[in-house]
Amino acid sequence: MTAPILVTGGTGTLGSLLVPLLREAGHPVRVLSRHARPAADGVEFVSCDLLAGEGIDDALAGAETVVHLAGGPKGDDVATRNLAGAAARTGARHLVYVSVTGVEGVPMAWLRTKLESERAVADSGVPWTTLRPAQFHSLVLGIVAKMAKMPVVPAPGALTFQPVDERDVAARLAELVLGEPAGLVPDLAGPADFTLPELLRGYLAATGRRRPMLPVRMPGKIGRAYREGRNLARQGAMRGTRTWEDYLAEHVGSPKEPATAAR
Structure with a gap:
């Protein structure tokens, strides 16, 4: 057995x-x-x-x-x-x-x-x-949904995400589980990088809402780490296929003004 x-x-x-x-x-x-x-x-x-x-x-x-x-x-x-x-x-x-x-x-x-x-x-x-893996689509959606409830949304431009679909992570993980031990494998990020304001604009457009956004600066060592991109996937990372826009369309609605990916 x-x-x-x-x-x-x-x-x-x-x-x-x-x-x-x-x-x-x-x-x-x-x-x-x-x-x-x-x-x-x-x-x-x-x-x-x-x-x-x-x-x-x-x-x-x-x-x-x-x-x-x-x-x-x-x-x-x-x-x-x-x-x-x-x-x-x-x-x-x-x-x-x-x-x-x-x-x-x-x-x-x-x-x-x-x-x-x-x-x-x-x-x-x-x-x-x-x-x-990078942050799951569901986690990022929860973050922007909560922020969008504020009358004025704080938007730290230095905070960048590489949202990845949970299904892409599960598929990759199944390959690893059924394969041989491989140590630390390449990271898995989503197809595109987004600043937090870009993610917020995509969510607001998908829900048909408008909110003023207030640019803010993340202070301290954590803010510096994010500005330097130290939260992002390592060089050589694999990329998922399911996009943030598709996830929004599936779970919120069809974005009228898709967010622009930061390249």
Whole structure:
């Protein structure tokens, strides 16, 4: 019998797209979550607390490939160290981790935990693969939708995104999961780069609204990092195919005035 692929965060934004791709490829999947539920369509659900380190070895037993997607605002590094240690103890042969672009360049606490998580994976003793995708379309949409509710929208022009569609990330990740361990692979960004004002204008046009935008400057070390583009994908990055404009048309409406990509 084929060993199951264990996926943490298998019911989340990316996991819910990845799991069906692994099933279509003929692999049984075991999803690690806080609460167990009945198995369905070749997917087994097991309960485990990654932060507390409880029940991880039992959850990983028999899984040769472990895919770590679960994350939160705090404790990602602790959870990843616990998972990586269990993967080594239980004899996993491939540990796959999803990080984020700019993890080494922007001095933010959350990104520091992602970088520490990358190191925990690389130091685990288990052959590994790490992918750094850019910000998901759904995340960027949530940001601009909230900002567009303000009567005057602050628009830091130095803040640039490379929004990538979750489906492109899931497809790339499935290739990596089913392939051989490859270490740190090229980043994955969307087809085009956009400043935040460009993303806001595209969203406002798609929703038929108008808002004045106030240019602002991001202060401090974080602002400097963004102005220097240290949050962007590394040279040699792969590019997704689904565009921000298409995502807006699918989830909001048809943009009347598509945003202009920064080249």
